[in-house]
Amino acid sequence: MRYFPRQHMKTLGLGPFSVWLSLPQLITWGSVFYTFSLLMTPLEAELGMGRAESSLAFSLALLAEGLMAYRVGRWIDAGHERRVMTLGSLWVGLGLLGHSFVTSVAGFYAAWIWLGLGMAATLYNPAFAVVTRRFAQDFRRAIITLTFLGGLASTVFIPLFAWWMELWGWRQALWALAGLQLLVCAPLHGWLLHGAPRPHASHPDRTQPEHGAPADTHNPAVPVREHLRHAPFWLLALFMVLTMSVTSALPAHMIALLQESGLSPAWVLAIPAAIGVIQVLGRLVLFVFERYWDVHAANRWIPTLIPAGIVALLIGGLSPVASLVFVLLYGLGNGMNTIVKGTAMAQYVSRAHVGQLNGLLGLPIALARAAAPLTLGLLWSPQHGYTLALWWLLAASLLGTGALWAAQRYALKPRH
Numbered sequence: 001m002r003y004f005p006r007q008h009m010k011t012l013g014l015g016p017f018s019v020w021l022s023l024p025q026l027i028t029w030g031s032v033f034y035t036f037s038l039l040m041t042p043l044e045a046e047l048g049m050g051r052a053e054s055s056l057a058f059s060l061a062l063l064a065e066g067l068m069a070y071r072v073g074r075w076i077d078a079g080h081e082r083r084v085m086t087l088g089s090l091w092v093g094l095g096l097l098g099h100s101f102v103t104s105v106a107g108f109y110a111a112w113i114w115l116g117l118g119m120a121a122t123l124y125n126p127a128f129a130v131v132t133r134r135f136a137q138d139f140r141r142a143i144i145t146l147t148f149l150g151g152l153a154s155t156v157f158i159p160l161f162a163w164w165m166e167l168w169g170w171r172q173a174l175w176a177l178a179g180l181q182l183l184v185c186a187p188l189h190g191w192l193l194h195g196a197p198r199p200h201a202s203h204p205d206r207t208q209p210e211h212g213a214p215a216d217t218h219n220p221a222v223p224v225r226e227h228l229r230h231a232p233f234w235l236l237a238l239f240m241v242l243t244m245s246v247t248s249a250l251p252a253h254m255i256a257l258l259q260e261s262g263l264s265p266a267w268v269l270a271i272p273a274a275i276g277v278i279q280v281l282g283r284l285v286l287f288v289f290e291r292y293w294d295v296h297a298a299n300r301w302i303p304t305l306i307p308a309g310i311v312a313l314l315i316g317g318l319s320p321v322a323s324l325v326f327v328l329l330y331g332l333g334n335g336m337n338t339i340v341k342g343t344a345m346a347q348y349v350s351r352a353h354v355g356q357l358n359g360l361l362g363l364p365i366a367l368a369r370a371a372a373p374l375t376l377g378l379l380w381s382p383q384h385g386y387t388l389a390l391w392w393l394l395a396a397s398l399l400g401t402g403a404l405w406a407a408q409r410y411a412l413k414p415r416h
Contacts, residue, residue, distance in 0.1 A: 025127060
């Protein structure tokens, strides 16, 4: 494969680089993460599985992703971003191709474990680490740009893959997804990620830390284990695990929740489909106005939008109006919260080791994401519907937000 010359990369600034990198994000989120729900029904019929058996495949993928996250983070921090993401796209493409030949439940599980390992090397975490290393002084804006297309993955790929399945069947539709990985994502990563900064050059000691941050926050000479001895890392870990629990539990139950609100069937389907657009709208608002906001104030208040939406549901008693307010606040909050989660570790713990530090949270987050939908289902009851589940979501989101506030306060506290 022949790539563009290395010197071409010098002409790509933050905006063009982030836009090009966001295209594989759109394709990979859409072709792996969001198409699973469409594959469940035909796979269940063909392989004789129940819903619990088919759902287990996705949980295994999330666990595989979590197990691989730290290793991927180390490779990227060491300057191997091009190799990691290019091979990751090839891995995902081969996994989708292999999935199309599945004829047993064991093969189905193996395909999703394989895809989960590929997700660790191709989704937001590695991409965020890449732009944080390349644009040390403006990585937050790079991450916002990067997430624009990624936020539209469900809006684009759910109807697109459903159409392909109707035209060709699920096996041949997977060939098309594999082709996008092998012919678009892998070459694009191989071309774009030339010239990764060296570890000692990407975060020089003379780089000025953000206002109020401790002087060693971005010092590559400080070992990773040193950051594990201080409160901000563990507080951010709690924030991310609890936030991911909430945002993983809700999509799996969103349609059933809206059905209980009394909305018409058309609205029940239209509202979840619109969440991707609302998320992108939230990121657009952040992109346009963040230079006028204090970044730390924005980090404090953005996570409160999700609990505010849950409060609207609880006060409104799942009425249609309350449900619409909830979805709007949830979509805006989830869209912008992706930026907070993607930048907080670099802002308050270490920019030099962001890949490894976020990678350490891969398995806990994967376990939380896998368990959260089940927890919500167990808290549902015929008598009270989702009321108890909503109280659990509210408590988890508030506790997570409080942990972020505490991490921020500790990290920005003047050191004497």
